[in-house]
Amino acid sequence: MAESEGDPPIGVFLDGLSPSERRTLAAAGFDMTRLRELAATEAGARQVRHIVNEFALAPVDEPAARRFAHADPPGLADPPGRVGAFWALYLGGSAAVLVLLGVCVVMVAQLLGLVVGIVAFTGLFLVGTTVPRSPWSRPAYLASVPAMVVLLATTLLYSPDWYLASRGRDTVATVETPSYQWEHGARVATCRVRLPDGSVHSVRGGGSCADAVGRRRPVVYDPHGLVGPAFGRRTTLGSKSRAVAAVAAGIAALAGAAGLADAARLRGARRRR
Numbered sequence: 001m002a003e004s005e006g007d008p009p010i011g012v013f014l015d016g017l018s019p020s021e022r023r024t025l026a027a028a029g030f031d032m033t034r035l036r037e038l039a040a041t042e043a044g045a046r047q048v049r050h051i052v053n054e055f056a057l058a059p060v061d062e063p064a065a066r067r068f069a070h071a072d073p074p075g076l077a078d079p080p081g082r083v084g085a086f087w088a089l090y091l092g093g094s095a096a097v098l099v100l101l102g103v104c105v106v107m108v109a110q111l112l113g114l115v116v117g118i119v120a121f122t123g124l125f126l127v128g129t130t131v132p133r134s135p136w137s138r139p140a141y142l143a144s145v146p147a148m149v150v151l152l153a154t155t156l157l158y159s160p161d162w163y164l165a166s167r168g169r170d171t172v173a174t175v176e177t178p179s180y181q182w183e184h185g186a187r188v189a190t191c192r193v194r195l196p197d198g199s200v201h202s203v204r205g206g207g208s209c210a211d212a213v214g215r216r217r218p219v220v221y222d223p224h225g226l227v228g229p230a231f232g233r234r235t236t237l238g239s240k241s242r243a244v245a246a247v248a249a250g251i252a253a254l255a256g257a258a259g260l261a262d263a264a265r266l267r268g269a270r271r272r273r
Contacts, residue, residue, distance in 0.1 A: 010045040011036075017052070019078060023133070028055045078132040084263035086132050090141075091256040094148060097123075098155050105159040107226055117156045124148055136262035144255035150248035154241050160204060160227045161238030168220040168227075170234055175212045176200055193219055193229060204228045 039048040097120045105113035131141045173193035180189050190202050191209035221229035
């Protein structure tokens, strides 16, 4: 029996399938190359229409985690606009979150920074379920995840040191008798120093300093009082953590550049069709 007169040619019919319909067919084992080969005869064309109506128009939902784990079938990339928008939002949003995290840690409280960090870590992995289907997007995202984790962790832990290295002042302070407090059932000592103006401050990460009372040591302090002083010099304070963060930022930037280049490549391929 011949195809119905009102049906479009089989080639036009297949070209009109949406990306989601093509993905559904590919998941069922019918990629576009196989369907076109099958549709070479009139009987095959009827069979292809039946396959499309059976699978593409009544798709079985596939869990997001399974879709993310599988490679994309060839020729089923999402529109270039969606690929480019994802990477622009991902990179811009990540930068904004890192700035917000640093501001919370330095200017508000470490606890608030911890809350923002937890939300950011969760969001980073939730974004993985929205990665567009394109040849480079998924590998680029997977490469960016460890880099983003390092950036979030270093920003959360070392933002005060970075702030002091940028806005602090070098001086020499006198080590005072440490202060003591109980934490988790243990008596914990906190090192204190007296600045040249006579004010006494607790030193971040300074240990107890019980054996150094009365000695003079170089410290970096914040004249605005947002961050407590730290032992060391501005030129070396937080240098290792900054280097680690710079490498992670470079990896994340390269991954983002690959994603944006993928969108541009897909856009160019569409124009040439």
